[in-house]
Amino acid sequence: MTSRRTGGELVGRVPAPVLFVGSGLAQYIGAAIAVGLFAVAGAPETGWLRILAAALVLLAWRRPWRLTWTSAALRGAAVFGLVLTGMNIAFYLAIAHLPLGLAVAIEFAGPVAVAAITGGVRERWGGLLAAVGVAVLSTATLSGMTSAGEPEVVVLDVRTVGSSPRAVEDVLAEHSTEIAAELAAQQSAAVQGLAWILVAAALWAGYVVLGRRV
Template identity: 50%
Template sequence: MPSRPGSILDRAPAPVLFVVSGLTQYLGAAIAVGLFAVIAPATIAWLRIIVAAAVLLTWRRPWRAAWTRGTLLTAVAFGVVLAAMNVTFYIAIDHLPLGTAVAIEFLGPVVVAAITGRGRRERAGVVLAALGVVLLASATLRRGGGPDVVLGLVAIGAAAACWAGYILLGRRVAVRGSGVTSLAVAMTAGALVFAPFLAAGAAPVLTDWRLALAVLGVAVLSSVIPYAIEQVVLRRVSAATFAVLLALLPATAAVMGAVVLHQFPTLAEGIGLLAVSGAIALASARSSPQSPTTP
């Protein structure tokens, strides 16, 4: 989403914008956690997808574009993986601290970078990420919670796998068509596929305007604002700068978790977060900047 010349987005330093984007994104996730007592996490994720799809459809009007069968099927597959990534992430943050969940989820992109890059940096990044994930998972298990924590770890593992698929499919979508227009179709497809399983749980939103407004806020904070900011940032930073900024995201999520949800990391979790951040920087340092949008 281009900004007007001379606007605040143009004048602000790119690293500041990136941090603001991350804080906004995870503020939306933190607000979503507060809604889980009323609406199931998976349904909140689905509602967020619905709102984002409506915004993108209104903006891009993809029905005016020419679609081939292959392009359309790729966009649909991308949307299903994107929706699954959001749903599993929201299930995970219902059982895990926000910062821990975000850090573990980054294992997906780090593994993709290692597989596609095959360099020493990428391999070192996988080792460091694995160490960080082990530290985070073991520290979380020691906190207690029993089956709930295990469910959270399984869900965030699934979200990491979906994020890896999202990256691989996202490249195909970007090559085959207009990225944002394809994203509108993808979001719509993901929402429709998950509707039979999750739509019924969204009934309270229809009768409570405050709840509906909160869900809208989650969607705007977690999707619309970060996406708009990132499009400005990614045009202005080098791959090396992008890697460093991307590595800040787990810490950004941990800050939001501490401030909004009072989820304060232990020493072991702090070390795990640092290890994952280092892994992200190593794995991303030679990559071309691309949208880092997370669930």
Template identity: 40%
Template sequence: MYLGAALAVGLFDRLAPSAVAELRLVGAAIVLLAWRRPGRRAWSGVRLVRAGCFGLATALMNVAYYEAIARLPLGTAVAIEFTGPVLVAAVASRRPRDWGAVLLAALGVAMIADVRWSGSPAGVLWALGAAAMWAAYVLLGKRVANAGSGIDDLATGFAVAAVLLSPLLLLGAGPQAPAVGFANLAPLADPVLLALSVGLGVLSSVIPYVLDQVVLRRVGQARFAVLLALLPAAATLVGLVVLAQLPGLAEAAGIVLVIGAVLLRSRDGDEPVPEPAAPAAADRPG
């Protein structure tokens, strides 16, 4: 995921962050649709609405996240964004040990962030917006996973979101584009940029989100949310290696606390995930 984010940062000189996020979404939708080829039932009724809401929440999370990492170091942005799943874990937790893990993760995230409002308040606000959408991603993703066709619904949800957010492509060339208009679509004619967009969609969306659907079918929301605490640590390390964003001592200590929270929480099991109900006879193929 964060190798893909590092690739996205390199595209911000040519395209606005929101446009890069939309291209990532389009690339991921194309790959997922070609792979899964969802049937007609996936494109109608409650299932399509549920998948569309999930896809839109995911897409808005990515838009806000890209706007944040255009203004903040990768690890800092992800650490702020992580307040979303931390809140989900706190609400869903039942045992003192769960709360201890959540508090440990929150402390680690705060140490990684080291946020200074004077540096980039806009970046912080975008990251907080991404946090809200990340919480929605966990909650809606669990419903999609429990419905039993998570990866197919991921494909249709991404397709719906790609269509709804297509106007973001009009932001066009560069994060400082002076106007929104069709003239900004010129960079999209570059086949190299389009190939990078598909690669970005695979790295940052297809692989991570497909794995998320597998994991969400097997664990509860609280455990999944705390496992996500590994992400700010991973983002900080990728930022160091790929983008030369050196973490301070507080951030390094925060990584240790976050990993400790994951180890503490993951020792306990969650309640079994209920299997989806068998489809009615009218809904069965053939």
């Protein structure tokens, strides 16, 4: 008679790189869809909906009520759940202000740092190369965000009055407050997004460490 394999046994037979790629696809395809929901629900609300959906799936799959729980196991699961929830909420708050590709690249710094610290020489070199890549991408993207150009109203006004230097100076002087406000808003959004994605990266690092123990 063939014995039934549990879900954990089946997952254990899948190569780790396949699981990593699959989890990344699920995470960031979902994030790309979630960005479109921000106009209907805010970033925190969208993040909570995702956590709730994941919790329902895990409850149906693992059926934890059939297990015997110790107080230590309950504490570990609670901390793990809080870290996972915080990581997702922080990530959604970040992508409300940053391009998705940039946020993904920076967030991966968390698990890469764990691998570099706990791994060998190859992992450390890989972490260094990843850090350089993230730094280059972050600098280029943030620079583009904070120098995106003049507000559309200014461009339209310049086209209307002509392109003579005097006319351009008059329009820029008239709308200087609007230009300054928009540039300040862009810079503020970039800083907020960067702060939230660094929080998400740190929590992802904690998630990786806790995942080895829970």
